[in-house]
Amino acid sequence: MRQAVVEAARFLAGRCGEPITLCDVADHVGYSPFHLSRAFERQLGLPPGQFLAAHRFQRAKRLLLSTDERVIDVCHAVGFSSVGTFTARFTAAVGQSPVRFRRLPEALADAPPEPVIVPGAARDGGIVTGSVRLTPAALALLGGTPSVYVGLFPRRTARGFPVSGTLLGETSDFLLMDVPAGTYWVLASALPARAGAQAQLVPGQAVSGAAREPVRVTRESPAHHREVWLDVAREWDAPVLVALPPLASATAGGARAIRPREPSGKEYFLAGR
Structure with a gap:
């Protein structure tokens, strides 16, 4: 069944601009839609429809930054018929x-990302610590010292804002703090630090990874530790959708509060809380 799921993922990723139904994918791999959908989500962390949408949004990100096409034209180019639904x-x-994403390169030029911690919403909540390692292939692809982002997400896919996140400095160790009770995945992504804003917002080839097991933060068990290995993503993997650089920018991320990361252990200063 694993091979069928991989083939289904390749099929969806390669045709993300076309109108595709679950039945089309199921027919392609020779399984019923019901069984394929269950196996797909179990192995890849999200159902086929969301996987297809993720690749469509990634393609939309590229079009927004590399062309002058109107948002409505980008919407149609990636398989959406309603610009309102696409935008939301x-x-x-x-x-x-989409409009704000298109303006991010200019905003990041004025306020480039810097090492930060973006705390969760539960003051004195749970903490997750760990370290990130990159495979030789990932290091070779990125060149030099990469920018490594780590975040907690409610599902095994990096979309929307993380529950808590950080952009690492010179260390490979991370701290995620003020985490509300719940179950989360530790996801990480590395970007070429010396590349321009556009290459960081939509890298040509992704480097990403996830902890093997989720964390379950409770009052009785508030602290957890996870190790994460990053590798070069396969072309059919679900893309990292969240725009990472703005989360570590003093202004490009909007009104979200950020906490400067202090490797020396000094008291953190939190702006806007």
Whole structure:
């Protein structure tokens, strides 16, 4: 069944601009829609429809930054018929509206990302610590010292705002704090630090990874530790949709509060809370 899921993922990723139904995918791999959908979500972390939408939004991100096409034309180019639906779902997945996403390179030029911690909503809530390692292939692709983002997400896919997140500095160790009770995945992504804003917002080839097991933050068990390995993503993997650089920018991320990361252990200063 694993091979059928991979083939289904390849089929969806390669045809994200076309009108595709679950039955089309199921017929392609020779399984019933019901069984394929269950196996797909179990193995890849999200159902086929959301997987297809993720690749459509990633393609939309590229079009928004590389062309002057109107948002409505980008909407139609990636398989959506309603610009309202496209805009709402794009914003929820990327964390920026299509119009604002298009303006991010200019905003990031004025306020480039810097190491930060974006705390969760539960003051004195749970914490998740750990470290990130990159495979030789990932390091070779990124070149030099990469920008490594780590975040907690309610599902095994990086979309929307993280529950808590951080952009690492020179260390490979991370701290995620003020985490509300719940079950989350530790996801990480590395971007070429020396590349321009456009290449960081939509990298040509992604480097990403996830902890093997989710974390379950409770009052009785508030602290957790996870190790994450990052590798070069396959072309059919679900893309990292959330716009990461704005989350570590003093102004490009909008009104979201950020906490400067202090490796020395000094007391954190939180703006806007």
